[in-house]
Amino acid sequence: MIIDLRSDTITNPTEGMLNAMLTAEVGDDVYKEDPTVNALEQRLAEMFGMDEALFFPTGSMANQAALKLHTNPGEQVICDKYAHIYNYEGGGASFNSGISCKLIDGYRGMFTAEQAEASINPPDFYHSPLTSLIAIENTTNKGGGACWDFEELKRIREVANNHNLGFHLDGARLWNALIAKGETPQQYGKLFDTISVCLSKGLGCPMGSVLIGNKELMKGAIRIRKILGGGMRQVGFAAAAGLYALDHHFERLSEDHIRAKEIGHVLADLHSIKKVEPIETNIIIFELHNEVDEAQFLKTLTDKQIHIIGMGSNKLRMVTHLDYTSVMHQQLLAVLRQL
Numbered sequence: 001m002i003i004d005l006r007s008d009t010i011t012n013p014t015e016g017m018l019n020a021m022l023t024a025e026v027g028d029d030v031y032k033e034d035p036t037v038n039a040l041e042q043r044l045a046e047m048f049g050m051d052e053a054l055f056f057p058t059g060s061m062a063n064q065a066a067l068k069l070h071t072n073p074g075e076q077v078i079c080d081k082y083a084h085i086y087n088y089e090g091g092g093a094s095f096n097s098g099i100s101c102k103l104i105d106g107y108r109g110m111f112t113a114e115q116a117e118a119s120i121n122p123p124d125f126y127h128s129p130l131t132s133l134i135a136i137e138n139t140t141n142k143g144g145g146a147c148w149d150f151e152e153l154k155r156i157r158e159v160a161n162n163h164n165l166g167f168h169l170d171g172a173r174l175w176n177a178l179i180a181k182g183e184t185p186q187q188y189g190k191l192f193d194t195i196s197v198c199l200s201k202g203l204g205c206p207m208g209s210v211l212i213g214n215k216e217l218m219k220g221a222i223r224i225r226k227i228l229g230g231g232m233r234q235v236g237f238a239a240a241a242g243l244y245a246l247d248h249h250f251e252r253l254s255e256d257h258i259r260a261k262e263i264g265h266v267l268a269d270l271h272s273i274k275k276v277e278p279i280e281t282n283i284i285i286f287e288l289h290n291e292v293d294e295a296q297f298l299k300t301l302t303d304k305q306i307h308i309i310g311m312g313s314n315k316l317r318m319v320t321h322l323d324y325t326s327v328m329h330q331q332l333l334a335v336l337r338q339l
Contacts, residue, residue: 003306003328008321011204020244026236036236044210048189051215056230059172059209060089062196064096065224070166073098076129078119082109082142109143113155137170139177145283147177157191172198176281179253202253203245204322208238256282256320259329266336284318
């Protein structure tokens with residue numbers, strides 16, 4: 001039995017999802033004639049209380065489109081040093097939009113309104129880039145699945161308003177935050193100018209992300225998607241997977257969170273583990289003691305058909321997901337207790 005906890009992106013479509021995909025009504029989405037894509041976009045726009053939504057093949061492309069919508073070349077986006085848009089999108093901010101990132105040294109991928117305001121360049125000081133956007137990620141990937149405090153997000157929104165800045169949410173794992181914190185999509189829709197949500201992580205779809213925003217800003221999104229190569233034809237089968245996941249895989253995310261916390265409790269009792277970072281959702285990040293060889297630790301697990309990833313500096317990561325069953329969970333806990 002292979003236990004793959006490298007990421008929540010490794011899941012396979014469930015039988016119900018496959019059936020929904022096979023029977024999906026499709027059309028040419030480049031012409032906006034795919035009824036299933038249109039239905040998914042409408043559903044998500046309504047769910048978040050925003051005007052429009054646009055389907056993208058990947059979360060990185062949705063984020064890159066948002067950066068382009070909010071900025072002009074030479075400008076700057078404020079984000080945390082752990083932000084996905086900075087670390088894991090191939091330098092796309094500079095390549096696609098010609099902008100730079102002003103990095104905040106936050107806590108687990110999160111920062112305060114005061115830190116955001118202090119990072120804004122004076123608009124009349126032409127020696128520095130013009131600040132035009134604040135971007136946050138919820139939950140934080142590199143921060144270990146941490147959930148932002150919603151009151152802090154409201155304070156950052158005020159900072160953005162006071163300085164006429166855009167406010168973008170990379171919500172790749174926002175579904176996990178909503179379940180963990182008991183929040184609603186509408187709360188976030190009222191706060192942000194643009195939101196990207198991923199369908200292929202916790203929700204278990206094979207592909208797809210959706211960018212959601214208000215009409216004036218989103219009118220350029222389809223052009224940017226075309227430029228980035230994201231226009232797809234009869235892609236309703238992928239949208240059908242998203243619709244199915246919203247109905248059947250959203251609420252069950254709490255199971256992933258429970259299992260992640262149980263893994264964390266076992267890890268905390270191991271002599272080889274120096275620290276387990278706080279676990280709020282489905283990501284477990286833990287640190288080995290300096291004298292423990294990371295490569296050997298990983299090999300020990302791999303030999304038992306357990307796959308996780310190293311993050312450098314003796315830190316390792318596990319991510320629970322839809323395909324991680326209760327049988328796998330008990331097997332993993334048993335193996336960990338023997339380490």
